[in-house]
Amino acid sequence: MNEIKAALDRLETVLYRHAPLAVAVSGGVDSMTLAHVAARNVDVVMVHAVSPAVPTAATRRVRAHAAHAGWTLLETDAGEFADEQYLNNPINRCYFCKNNLYARIAGLTERNIASGANLDDLQDFRPGLIAADEHRVIHPLVEAGIDKKTLRAIAAHLGLNDLSDLPAQPCLASRVETGIAISADDMTFVDAMEVALHKMAPYLTTLRCRILKRGVVIEIDSLNDPALPAIRTYTAAACAKDGRHFAGVLPYRRGAAFVPPPG
Numbered sequence: 183m184n185e186i187k188a189a190l191d192r193l194e195t196v197l198y199r200h201a202p203l204a205v206a207v208s209g210g211v212d213s214m215t216l217a218h219v220a221a222r223n224v225d226v227v228m229v230h231a232v233s234p235a236v237p238t239a240a241t242r243r244v245r246a247h248a249a250h251a252g253w254t255l256l257e258t259d260a261g262e263f264a265d266e267q268y269l270n271n272p273i274n275r276c277y278f279c280k281n282n283l284y285a286r287i288a289g290l291t292e293r294n295i296a297s298g299a300n301l302d303d304l305q306d307f308r309p310g311l312i313a314a315d316e317h318r319v320i321h322p323l324v325e326a327g328i329d330k331k332t333l334r335a336i337a338a339h340l341g342l343n344d345l346s347d348l349p350a351q352p353c354l355a356s357r358v359e360t361g362i363a364i365s366a367d368d369m370t371f372v373d374a375m376e377v378a379l380h381k382m383a384p385y386l387t388t389l390r391c392r393i394l395k396r397g398v399v400i401e402i403d404s405l406n407d408p409a410l411p412a413i414r415t416y417t418a419a420a421c422a423k424d425g426r427h428f429a430g431v432l433p434y435r436r437g438a439a440f441v442p443p444p445g
Contacts, residue, residue, distance in 0.1 A: 185332070186339050190219065192326040193336075197224045200320050204229050204256075204293040206283065209240025210351035212330070213298030214247060215337045216323060220296070221253055228253045229287050231260035234369035235279070235355040239377065243344075260286050269364045273309075273442065275355060280310035284317035295319045301329040349387050358393045360441035368393050371424060375400075375417065382416065383409035388434045397421075397429030405433055 201224035207213045220226040230244045248255040260283040262268045268278035287295050297314055300323040323333060337346035354369045375391040390401040398421050400413060414431055421428040
């Protein structure tokens with residue numbers, strides 16, 4: 183508990199230093215927990231991008247928390263679907279997404295823009311962090327030395343029980359294999375599939391609908407799951423109805439749609 187209190191103290195100090203703030207909230211545990219801490223301590227508005235690549239569940243979550251906590255919430259179209267470089271889905275697609283997002287937020291407010299990036303994110307391939315640097319976005323969790331595990335503990339400490347154990351919530355475009363053009367139709371299909379399959383097996387901690395060159399692939403925690411036959415049947419029917427090829431169900435593999443450059 184002392185470690186959590188110390189982490190919160192560090193984070194609050196960072197927030198005071200940079201306020202007033204505009205926190206970019208995606209609906210995931212990182213940015214949402216940051217938003218709650220900021221709202222309890224400093225002058226802040228939350229900004230949520232609504233686009234075909236944002237899961238509908240994430241937007242509902244942001245709106246619900248904003249209403250319950252009394253946040254000032256601004257919703258905006260980040261504009262990435264008007265950017266051909268983003269739509270081409272290169273390996274650094276996230277750069278173009280974040281570049282559009284932060285430019286749009288900067289057009290809405292003169293406040294310092296804060297992201298939910300944490301220490302662990304610095305160890306991954308995150309082109310969006312380059313865009314953040316270019317737009318002078320701050321990362322309070324990084325400055326406060328907070329990693330994902332500590333962040334989840336903070337969420338639990340604050341009574342944010344729906345956030346503390348929330349699985350990773352990457353954007354829907356991350357489900358599309360590198361090099362396949364991003365389309366709103368694919369995003370709608372992926373979102374609808376994941377919502378439907380989660381209803382069939384709500385206990386699954388991880389479920390992904392991937393759009394790969396070989397077809398639609400569903401990834402779940404384990405192929406020993408009792409819901410596997412129903413998932414296969416439902417997905418095959420949905421793909422046939424939408425004119426897509428169903429390529430099967432596989433164990434979840436983080437970043438399976440990302441194709442790194444050769445060498």
